[in-house]
Amino acid sequence: MLKAENSLGIIFFPAFDWAISPTHPEREERLLYTQDQLREEGLFDIEGIREYKPEVASSVDIERVHFCFPEAEAVATRSHCISAGGAIKAAQLVMEGERDRAFALVRPPGHHAMKTVQGSRGFCAINIEAIMCEYIRENYGPKRIAIVDTDCHHGDGTQDVYWHDPDTLFISLHQDGRTLYPGTGFPKESGGPKALGRTVNIPLPPGTSDAGFMMVMENAVMPILDDFKPDLIINSAGQDNHFTDPITNMNFSAQGYAALNSMLKPDIAVLEGGYAIQGALPYVNLGISLAMAGVDYSHVREPGFNPETLRESDEIMDYIATICEGVKDIYFNPPAESVEGVISGGWSVRHRNIFYDTEGFTESQTESLLLCDNCRGLLKVETQREGGPMGFGLEIPAAACDKCRNQGYSLLEEAQVKSRYRYIQLINRKDKDYLRYGF
Template sequence: MRINAKNKLGLIFFPAFDWAISPTHPEREERLLYTKDQILEEGILDIEGIEEYNPIVASKEDVERTHICVPDIDSIVTMPHLISAGGAIKAGELVMEGEVDKAFAIIRPPGHHAFHVVHGARGFCTINNEAIMVEHLRQKYGSDLKIAFVDTDAHHADGTQNIYYNDPNVLHISLHQDGRTLYPGTGFVEDLGGPGAYGRTINLPLPPNTTDEGLLYALDNLILPILDDFKPDLLINAAGQDNHYSDPLTNMNISAQGYAELNAKLDPDLAILQGGYSIESALPYVNVGIILAMAGLDYSQIKEPDYHPAIKEQSPKITATIKRDVKRLLRAWENKDEVDIRKKFNCKEYYTTKRNIYYDTANITENQEVKIKICADCAGLMIIDSIAHPSAVGKIRAIIIPHNSCNQCSKLGDQEYERAKVGSKFKIVYLQDKKKDKLLSSK
């Protein structure tokens, strides 16, 4: 008897057989081969309602509405990156057009460590697949779409957070191993968003050795209540799998059953693969578990060959830490609209921050200054001054006009662009106008 999926599910598979950082790197060609074999061996594609689709190739315009690539896209982005991003776009369009109920993009290279400004690869990521997908969908279906990300990778989703930190229509939730113990060393409970979107960034750092128990507690008591309140039009699981107990790069204890149960309860519209480097012992089982959960099918028999019940045992200290932070974050979410933004960010006209960003994959150090205009009528104009070392380009300025820009901020952005092009202070000046969907460059 043929099995029928409860939810019609689209799978987009792009293993990028012609791309790797190095032959022995964790992010290498064969990373998804065992997953593909497991899907075929289990007869997943024979289930009525589960169908595989081909990715498309993301355009340069898709990348430009999300990133500022320095000096340009052709210097940074390869064809496999465009196809991986295109796989995410294909998944999003399948759901938005109603061709499927849900979609899972099993793709590489990953993307959630790619920032708004891109000088090279960091954390194995060059461009941000899920952000490129979201910006494509917002351009096509309306920028007023309310988007929610729940990133379950063991590494903090610092790139996606960076892109949407000041966007009021995007809720970004990241559960990850505590940044004090793992790359990229960020993602703490006090990071709650910029002045234009305060409270719409939620970070829950999980202690090393957190098990299914801690992950699912956070889901039930923090994530689901916030999502119920936010009411997104599109819910995306950035489905990193390096929280698995066998992953060689992390110190977490999540099982395939834990991932599947999380996905079944979360009930996302889309899942986009992120990290996960236990390519034989974890990915085949986790991915099949996620597929079955998204399809609305029984996943209770999905277990790793070396699984044993003791893996789910969690120390009382870890449980207490998670409960404390969940309570703190839930309170911050409930009180976010009562915050005096000018007082909170200690600013009058602009909120200014400085940061150093290390591109560990490309061995580049970037110095950034970010200014966000405090505006009562929109998220506020953003100005980013950036210089990378080493770099043949020199200092650049990126001016970003937000989706919901008021007329004053739009006009100010155009003025700042023209002003910055004069003189020799900046080698390249970019104007990314999200409202008009255009990117200008003085190059």
């Protein structure tokens, strides 16, 4: 009988009652084939691997991370809450020592959900990894966390949530944004003024295969992680880099995904994208699970896998090597001129228009960070969905100094007397105080 080197918890939630449409790539069949494959392959017969049921994330869990307008219940369905609860269950298993590692095989996904949420973007409504990370910090104390996003699409939502957080390292390996949604994720996007270098974007050319991904892991990702020294490593495990995926253009394989996880050694993996429902996901998820458990995965093969025909050219490998050196330099020597926005009255301010592609509307947003010498500073957001009312969000970080905390409550009081805001939300991580006002 096989025995796992690392005990592993698997959390399943296929979300039977949630789909964008019956034929949309993001539908419940994404995990049903995987569920059958793992059982047929005898994954749960391996000593040390066990299946668990998800928790259900509460509104407080969501609003600990997001400014939700008009409220969490308006943007997240029950399925979204259970998907986030699956990630929370994975965190509980690891943080309480019941399992060495955990893999949340859940949907809907979440890595395109930004700090402010007024609807769905890229099939995502709430950011399930971020909700899990902040649940960990709220319940198990401050942690340095590294999130390595291996989805083919740039994790623009996770980047946005942690743009100003020096204690969270976000690394995204993705198909070049010049060729794929959401059109972002370039190396110059390296973090806010108090967290410069903590965002690491590695855009890869279409056609990148196992060889290119492993070069990035060896020459960029692992050296950066070794320097950052996280308490926890999270794999945002999107699987649409696979060579059969219908909406992307990469050549990664199940063996490649398994080898990546074997090298990365994530404490927790959370499923994101991946839309080759029969030809890829069952094999990729099996390979990742075996790699996380420390069990041999060399027998895992999906239909049509031929590494010689998938391998990229020497020219592409040279290009990837150049990218690796460039992103390492940005991490170790982040250029101050890459900071977005302008400085005004002691605040770093950036104005943005954010398109919600799933629902077809634009949000206009002004984000301001107080540049404090003693802490990472207050975060203030003023936002308006086109044709909708104004919203105001204020975040006081967990390690805020007393001056910033007090100024935060002063700004909150000012916002309440201004008739321009219909919705007001406070995220006070220092005092675990989460408030919402509607007028």
